[in-house]
Amino acid sequence: MRNRGRLVAAVAAGVAAVVLTWLYISIREASLLSQSEPQMVVVSKVDIPGNSVIDAGMFELKPVPSAFAQPRVVTKPEDVQGRVATVPIAAGSQILATMLGDESEGALAYEVPSGQRALSIAAADVMGVGGLVRPGNRVDIIGTFEYGRPTGISQNGTISYADERTETRLMMQDVRVLAVDKEHRRRGAPPRPVPTAEAAAEAAATPEPDIRNVTVLVSLRQAQELILAQEIGTLTLALRSNLDGGRVENLPNLDPITLLGVQTPVKRRPQPVWRELRGGGF
Structure with a gap:
Protein backbone atom coordinates (compact mmCIF):
# COMPACT_ATOMS: atom_id res chain seq x y z
CA MET A 1 0.00 0.00 0.00
CA ARG A 2 2.81 2.33 0.86
CA ASN A 3 4.48 1.81 -2.51
CA ARG A 4 1.19 2.36 -4.32
CA GLY A 5 0.71 5.70 -2.53
CA ARG A 6 4.19 6.79 -3.54
CA LEU A 7 3.47 5.81 -7.13
CA VAL A 8 0.24 7.83 -7.21
CA ALA A 9 2.03 10.85 -5.75
CA ALA A 10 4.80 10.58 -8.33
CA VAL A 11 2.30 10.33 -11.19
CA ALA A 12 0.35 13.33 -9.87
CA ALA A 13 3.55 15.35 -9.57
CA GLY A 14 4.51 14.43 -13.13
CA VAL A 15 1.11 15.42 -14.49
CA ALA A 16 1.28 18.73 -12.62
CA ALA A 17 4.75 19.38 -14.04
CA VAL A 18 3.53 18.65 -17.57
CA VAL A 19 0.51 20.94 -17.14
CA LEU A 20 2.62 23.78 -15.72
CA THR A 21 5.18 23.39 -18.51
CA TRP A 22 2.43 23.49 -21.13
CA LEU A 23 0.90 26.61 -19.56
CA TYR A 24 4.29 28.34 -19.48
CA ILE A 25 5.02 27.49 -23.12
CA SER A 26 1.54 28.65 -24.19
CA ILE A 27 1.93 32.00 -22.40
CA ARG A 28 5.39 32.57 -23.88
CA GLU A 29 4.17 31.60 -27.33
CA ALA A 30 1.25 34.04 -27.12
CA SER A 31 3.59 36.78 -25.91
CA LEU A 32 6.07 36.19 -28.73
CA LEU A 33 3.28 36.06 -31.31
CA SER A 34 1.83 39.36 -30.08
CA GLN A 35 5.26 40.98 -30.31
CA SER A 36 5.76 39.72 -33.86
CA GLU A 37 2.40 41.02 -35.13
CA PRO A 38 3.05 43.77 -37.69
CA GLN A 39 2.22 47.38 -36.84
CA MET A 40 2.07 50.14 -39.48
CA VAL A 41 4.38 53.03 -38.61
CA VAL A 42 5.64 56.12 -40.46
CA VAL A 43 9.24 55.73 -41.68
CA SER A 44 11.39 58.33 -43.43
CA LYS A 45 12.27 57.50 -47.06
CA VAL A 46 15.09 60.04 -47.31
CA ASP A 47 17.36 61.97 -44.99
CA ILE A 48 15.24 64.83 -43.62
CA PRO A 49 17.25 67.88 -42.49
CA GLY A 50 16.36 69.58 -39.25
CA ASN A 51 14.14 72.68 -39.40
CA SER A 52 12.60 71.60 -42.70
CA VAL A 53 8.98 71.02 -43.70
CA ILE A 54 8.16 67.34 -44.28
CA ASP A 55 6.22 66.64 -47.47
CA ALA A 56 4.53 63.47 -48.72
CA GLY A 57 7.58 62.31 -50.69
CA MET A 58 9.79 62.12 -47.61
CA PHE A 59 8.03 59.33 -45.70
CA GLU A 60 6.01 56.14 -46.09
CA LEU A 61 3.99 53.67 -44.05
CA LYS A 62 5.81 50.42 -43.27
CA PRO A 63 4.91 47.33 -41.21
CA VAL A 64 7.28 46.48 -38.37
CA PRO A 65 6.96 43.88 -35.58
CA SER A 66 5.18 45.41 -32.61
CA ALA A 67 8.18 44.65 -30.41
CA PHE A 68 10.33 46.92 -32.60
CA ALA A 69 7.90 49.87 -32.77
CA GLN A 70 9.49 52.81 -30.96
CA PRO A 71 7.63 54.62 -28.17
CA ARG A 72 5.59 57.59 -29.51
CA VAL A 73 6.09 56.49 -33.11
CA VAL A 74 3.73 58.21 -35.57
CA THR A 75 1.23 55.86 -37.22
CA LYS A 76 -0.81 58.30 -39.36
CA PRO A 77 0.65 60.08 -42.43
CA GLU A 78 -1.52 63.16 -41.84
CA ASP A 79 0.23 63.66 -38.51
CA VAL A 80 3.55 64.10 -40.35
CA GLN A 81 2.79 65.86 -43.64
CA GLY A 82 3.42 69.59 -43.46
CA ARG A 83 5.01 69.40 -40.02
CA VAL A 84 8.51 70.65 -39.22
CA ALA A 85 11.37 68.28 -38.37
CA THR A 86 12.98 69.71 -35.24
CA VAL A 87 15.96 67.35 -35.58
CA PRO A 88 17.63 65.62 -38.54
CA ILE A 89 15.90 62.32 -39.36
CA ALA A 90 17.93 59.62 -41.10
CA ALA A 91 16.45 57.63 -43.97
CA GLY A 92 14.76 54.46 -42.77
CA SER A 93 14.16 55.79 -39.27
CA GLN A 94 10.82 55.62 -37.56
CA ILE A 95 9.41 59.13 -37.18
CA LEU A 96 8.54 59.93 -33.59
CA ALA A 97 6.19 62.61 -32.32
CA THR A 98 9.12 64.11 -30.40
CA MET A 99 10.90 64.79 -33.72
CA LEU A 100 8.13 67.06 -34.99
CA GLY A 101 7.66 70.71 -34.14
CA ASP A 102 4.28 71.91 -32.98
CA GLU A 103 2.42 73.55 -35.86
CA SER A 104 1.77 76.66 -33.77
CA GLU A 105 5.46 77.32 -33.13
CA GLY A 106 6.61 79.49 -36.01
CA ALA A 107 5.02 77.22 -38.58
CA LEU A 108 4.15 80.15 -40.83
CA ALA A 109 7.83 80.89 -41.43
CA TYR A 110 8.27 77.40 -42.90
Whole structure:
Protein backbone atom coordinates (compact mmCIF):
# COMPACT_ATOMS: atom_id res chain seq x y z
CA MET A 1 0.00 0.00 0.00
CA ARG A 2 2.81 2.33 0.86
CA ASN A 3 4.48 1.81 -2.51
CA ARG A 4 1.19 2.36 -4.32
CA GLY A 5 0.71 5.70 -2.53
CA ARG A 6 4.19 6.79 -3.54
CA LEU A 7 3.47 5.81 -7.13
CA VAL A 8 0.24 7.83 -7.21
CA ALA A 9 2.03 10.85 -5.75
CA ALA A 10 4.80 10.58 -8.33
CA VAL A 11 2.30 10.33 -11.19
CA ALA A 12 0.35 13.33 -9.87
CA ALA A 13 3.55 15.35 -9.57
CA GLY A 14 4.51 14.43 -13.13
CA VAL A 15 1.11 15.42 -14.49
CA ALA A 16 1.28 18.73 -12.62
CA ALA A 17 4.75 19.38 -14.04
CA VAL A 18 3.53 18.65 -17.57
CA VAL A 19 0.51 20.94 -17.14
CA LEU A 20 2.62 23.78 -15.72
CA THR A 21 5.18 23.39 -18.51
CA TRP A 22 2.43 23.49 -21.13
CA LEU A 23 0.90 26.61 -19.56
CA TYR A 24 4.29 28.34 -19.48
CA ILE A 25 5.02 27.49 -23.12
CA SER A 26 1.54 28.65 -24.19
CA ILE A 27 1.93 32.00 -22.40
CA ARG A 28 5.39 32.57 -23.88
CA GLU A 29 4.17 31.60 -27.33
CA ALA A 30 1.25 34.04 -27.12
CA SER A 31 3.59 36.78 -25.91
CA LEU A 32 6.07 36.19 -28.73
CA LEU A 33 3.28 36.06 -31.31
CA SER A 34 1.83 39.36 -30.08
CA GLN A 35 5.26 40.98 -30.31
CA SER A 36 5.76 39.72 -33.86
CA GLU A 37 2.40 41.02 -35.13
CA PRO A 38 3.05 43.77 -37.69
CA GLN A 39 2.22 47.38 -36.84
CA MET A 40 2.07 50.14 -39.48
CA VAL A 41 4.38 53.03 -38.61
CA VAL A 42 5.64 56.12 -40.46
CA VAL A 43 9.24 55.73 -41.68
CA SER A 44 11.39 58.33 -43.43
CA LYS A 45 12.27 57.50 -47.06
CA VAL A 46 15.09 60.04 -47.31
CA ASP A 47 17.36 61.97 -44.99
CA ILE A 48 15.24 64.83 -43.62
CA PRO A 49 17.25 67.88 -42.49
CA GLY A 50 16.36 69.58 -39.25
CA ASN A 51 14.14 72.68 -39.40
CA SER A 52 12.60 71.60 -42.70
CA VAL A 53 8.98 71.02 -43.70
CA ILE A 54 8.16 67.34 -44.28
CA ASP A 55 6.22 66.64 -47.47
CA ALA A 56 4.53 63.47 -48.72
CA GLY A 57 7.58 62.31 -50.69
CA MET A 58 9.79 62.12 -47.61
CA PHE A 59 8.03 59.33 -45.70
CA GLU A 60 6.01 56.14 -46.09
CA LEU A 61 3.99 53.67 -44.05
CA LYS A 62 5.81 50.42 -43.27
CA PRO A 63 4.91 47.33 -41.21
CA VAL A 64 7.28 46.48 -38.37
CA PRO A 65 6.96 43.88 -35.58
CA SER A 66 5.18 45.41 -32.61
CA ALA A 67 8.18 44.65 -30.41
CA PHE A 68 10.33 46.92 -32.60
CA ALA A 69 7.90 49.87 -32.77
CA GLN A 70 9.49 52.81 -30.96
CA PRO A 71 7.63 54.62 -28.17
CA ARG A 72 5.59 57.59 -29.51
CA VAL A 73 6.09 56.49 -33.11
CA VAL A 74 3.73 58.21 -35.57
CA THR A 75 1.23 55.86 -37.22
CA LYS A 76 -0.81 58.30 -39.36
CA PRO A 77 0.65 60.08 -42.43
CA GLU A 78 -1.52 63.16 -41.84
CA ASP A 79 0.23 63.66 -38.51
CA VAL A 80 3.55 64.10 -40.35
CA GLN A 81 2.79 65.86 -43.64
CA GLY A 82 3.42 69.59 -43.46
CA ARG A 83 5.01 69.40 -40.02
CA VAL A 84 8.51 70.65 -39.22
CA ALA A 85 11.37 68.28 -38.37
CA THR A 86 12.98 69.71 -35.24
CA VAL A 87 15.96 67.35 -35.58
CA PRO A 88 17.63 65.62 -38.54
CA ILE A 89 15.90 62.32 -39.36
CA ALA A 90 17.93 59.62 -41.10
CA ALA A 91 16.45 57.63 -43.97
CA GLY A 92 14.76 54.46 -42.77
CA SER A 93 14.16 55.79 -39.27
CA GLN A 94 10.82 55.62 -37.56
CA ILE A 95 9.41 59.13 -37.18
CA LEU A 96 8.54 59.93 -33.59
CA ALA A 97 6.19 62.61 -32.32
CA THR A 98 9.12 64.11 -30.40
CA MET A 99 10.90 64.79 -33.72
CA LEU A 100 8.13 67.06 -34.99
CA GLY A 101 7.66 70.71 -34.14
CA ASP A 102 4.28 71.91 -32.98
CA GLU A 103 2.42 73.55 -35.86
CA SER A 104 1.77 76.66 -33.77
CA GLU A 105 5.46 77.32 -33.13
CA GLY A 106 6.61 79.49 -36.01
CA ALA A 107 5.02 77.22 -38.58
CA LEU A 108 4.15 80.15 -40.83
CA ALA A 109 7.83 80.89 -41.43
CA TYR A 110 8.27 77.40 -42.90
CA GLU A 111 5.43 78.03 -45.34
CA VAL A 112 7.39 80.81 -47.07
CA PRO A 113 9.51 79.47 -49.96
CA SER A 114 12.99 80.80 -50.53
CA GLY A 115 12.89 84.13 -52.36
CA GLN A 116 9.34 85.01 -51.27
CA ARG A 117 7.87 86.93 -48.37
CA ALA A 118 4.80 86.80 -46.13
CA LEU A 119 3.25 90.27 -45.98
CA SER A 120 0.37 91.29 -43.72
CA ILE A 121 -2.08 93.84 -45.09
CA ALA A 122 -4.03 95.80 -42.51
CA ALA A 123 -7.76 95.31 -42.86
CA ALA A 124 -8.28 99.05 -42.54
CA ASP A 125 -6.64 99.28 -45.96
CA VAL A 126 -8.34 96.21 -47.42
CA MET A 127 -11.89 96.31 -48.74
CA GLY A 128 -13.92 93.43 -50.09
CA VAL A 129 -12.86 90.83 -47.53
CA GLY A 130 -16.21 90.54 -45.79
CA GLY A 131 -14.98 87.80 -43.47
CA LEU A 132 -14.99 85.27 -46.32
CA VAL A 133 -11.28 84.95 -47.06
CA ARG A 134 -9.64 82.00 -45.31
CA PRO A 135 -6.07 80.64 -45.14
CA GLY A 136 -5.30 78.65 -48.27
CA ASN A 137 -7.56 80.76 -50.50
CA ARG A 138 -6.17 82.54 -53.54
CA VAL A 139 -7.03 86.13 -54.34
CA ASP A 140 -6.46 88.88 -56.86
CA ILE A 141 -5.34 92.22 -55.42
CA ILE A 142 -6.85 95.36 -56.94
CA GLY A 143 -5.68 98.87 -56.10
CA THR A 144 -7.68 102.10 -56.31
CA PHE A 145 -5.77 105.39 -56.42
CA GLU A 146 -6.54 109.10 -56.73
CA TYR A 147 -4.49 111.34 -58.99
CA GLY A 148 -4.28 115.10 -59.21
CA ARG A 149 -2.00 118.02 -60.01
CA PRO A 150 -1.29 120.20 -56.95
CA THR A 151 -2.26 123.81 -57.63
CA GLY A 152 -1.74 125.47 -54.26
CA ILE A 153 -2.10 125.40 -50.49
CA SER A 154 -4.87 127.17 -48.59
CA GLN A 155 -4.34 129.12 -45.37
CA ASN A 156 -5.40 126.13 -43.27
CA GLY A 157 -2.80 123.94 -44.99
CA THR A 158 -5.14 122.07 -47.33
CA ILE A 159 -3.62 121.22 -50.71
CA SER A 160 -5.84 121.88 -53.70
CA TYR A 161 -5.61 119.77 -56.84
CA ALA A 162 -6.58 120.14 -60.46
CA ASP A 163 -7.36 117.40 -62.98
CA GLU A 164 -8.32 115.01 -60.17
CA ARG A 165 -9.23 111.49 -61.17
CA THR A 166 -9.62 108.04 -59.65
CA GLU A 167 -8.24 104.89 -61.21
CA THR A 168 -8.50 101.19 -60.37
CA ARG A 169 -5.90 98.72 -61.57
CA LEU A 170 -5.28 95.00 -61.23
CA MET A 171 -2.05 94.80 -59.27
CA MET A 172 -1.51 91.08 -58.63
CA GLN A 173 -3.22 87.83 -59.56
CA ASP A 174 -3.51 84.38 -57.97
CA VAL A 175 -1.91 85.38 -54.67
CA ARG A 176 -2.00 82.79 -51.90
CA VAL A 177 -3.47 83.76 -48.52
CA LEU A 178 -1.26 82.37 -45.75
CA ALA A 179 -3.17 83.61 -42.72
CA VAL A 180 -6.17 85.68 -41.69
CA ASP A 181 -5.50 87.45 -38.40
CA LYS A 182 -3.87 84.65 -36.36
CA GLU A 183 -5.65 81.82 -38.16
CA HIS A 184 -3.23 79.73 -40.18
CA ARG A 185 -3.65 76.33 -41.82
CA ARG A 186 -0.38 74.56 -42.49
CA ARG A 187 0.45 73.35 -45.97
CA GLY A 188 -0.75 69.81 -46.62
CA ALA A 189 -3.29 69.88 -43.81
CA PRO A 190 -6.63 68.32 -44.70
CA PRO A 191 -9.38 70.77 -45.67
CA ARG A 192 -12.05 71.63 -43.18
CA PRO A 193 -14.98 69.23 -43.18
CA VAL A 194 -18.17 70.41 -44.82
CA PRO A 195 -20.47 71.56 -42.01
CA THR A 196 -23.87 70.00 -41.50
CA ALA A 197 -27.00 71.98 -42.30
CA GLU A 198 -27.56 72.69 -38.60
CA ALA A 199 -23.96 73.84 -38.10
CA ALA A 200 -24.12 76.02 -41.22
CA ALA A 201 -27.34 77.66 -40.01
CA GLU A 202 -25.82 78.30 -36.60
CA ALA A 203 -22.69 79.78 -38.16
CA ALA A 204 -24.79 82.03 -40.40
CA ALA A 205 -26.62 83.38 -37.36
CA THR A 206 -23.32 84.18 -35.63
CA PRO A 207 -21.73 87.44 -36.80
CA GLU A 208 -18.23 87.09 -38.22
CA PRO A 209 -15.49 88.80 -36.20
CA ASP A 210 -13.84 91.77 -37.83
CA ILE A 211 -10.74 90.83 -39.80
CA ARG A 212 -7.77 92.95 -38.78
CA ASN A 213 -5.14 91.76 -41.26
CA VAL A 214 -4.58 89.31 -44.10
CA THR A 215 -1.17 87.74 -44.72
CA VAL A 216 -0.33 86.95 -48.34
CA LEU A 217 2.61 85.25 -50.07
CA VAL A 218 4.42 87.58 -52.47
CA SER A 219 7.85 88.30 -53.91
CA LEU A 220 10.03 90.97 -52.34
CA ARG A 221 9.25 93.37 -55.18
CA GLN A 222 5.52 92.75 -54.79
CA ALA A 223 5.87 93.40 -51.07
CA GLN A 224 7.32 96.82 -51.87
CA GLU A 225 4.44 97.56 -54.23
CA LEU A 226 1.77 96.55 -51.71
CA ILE A 227 3.35 98.56 -48.90
CA LEU A 228 3.41 101.66 -51.08
CA ALA A 229 -0.12 100.99 -52.36
CA GLN A 230 -1.42 100.90 -48.78
CA GLU A 231 0.07 104.33 -48.17
CA ILE A 232 -1.37 106.04 -51.24
CA GLY A 233 -4.55 104.13 -52.06
CA THR A 234 -7.01 101.39 -51.17
CA LEU A 235 -6.54 97.66 -51.71
CA THR A 236 -9.35 95.25 -52.54
CA LEU A 237 -9.10 91.46 -52.37
CA ALA A 238 -11.10 89.55 -54.99
CA LEU A 239 -11.58 85.91 -53.95
CA ARG A 240 -10.72 83.44 -56.72
CA SER A 241 -12.12 80.00 -57.38
CA ASN A 242 -9.77 77.22 -56.25
CA LEU A 243 -10.27 75.66 -59.70
CA ASP A 244 -9.21 78.81 -61.57
CA GLY A 245 -5.48 78.95 -62.17
CA GLY A 246 -5.64 81.23 -65.20
CA ARG A 247 -4.42 84.79 -65.52
CA VAL A 248 -5.89 87.83 -67.23
CA GLU A 249 -3.36 89.52 -69.49
CA ASN A 250 -3.28 93.20 -70.41
CA LEU A 251 -6.36 94.16 -68.40
CA PRO A 252 -6.65 97.95 -68.84
CA ASN A 253 -6.92 100.25 -65.87
CA LEU A 254 -10.38 101.63 -65.20
CA ASP A 255 -11.47 105.14 -64.25
CA PRO A 256 -14.97 106.58 -63.71
CA ILE A 257 -15.09 108.25 -67.13
CA THR A 258 -14.29 104.96 -68.90
CA LEU A 259 -16.67 103.05 -66.63
CA LEU A 260 -19.65 105.28 -67.39
CA GLY A 261 -18.69 106.23 -70.94
CA VAL A 262 -18.94 109.99 -70.30
CA GLN A 263 -16.58 112.84 -71.01
CA THR A 264 -17.20 114.97 -67.93
CA PRO A 265 -15.63 114.29 -64.54
CA VAL A 266 -17.64 112.02 -62.25
CA LYS A 267 -18.39 112.99 -58.67
CA ARG A 268 -17.24 110.29 -56.28
CA ARG A 269 -19.33 108.67 -53.55
CA PRO A 270 -17.81 108.64 -50.05
CA GLN A 271 -17.91 104.83 -50.02
CA PRO A 272 -18.92 102.28 -52.67
CA VAL A 273 -22.09 100.31 -52.08
CA TRP A 274 -20.42 96.89 -52.52
CA ARG A 275 -16.86 96.01 -53.34
CA GLU A 276 -16.57 92.30 -52.73
CA LEU A 277 -15.86 90.03 -55.68
CA ARG A 278 -16.19 86.25 -55.57
CA GLY A 279 -15.90 83.76 -58.37
CA GLY A 280 -13.54 82.53 -60.98
CA GLY A 281 -12.08 85.79 -62.24
CA PHE A 282 -12.95 88.73 -64.35
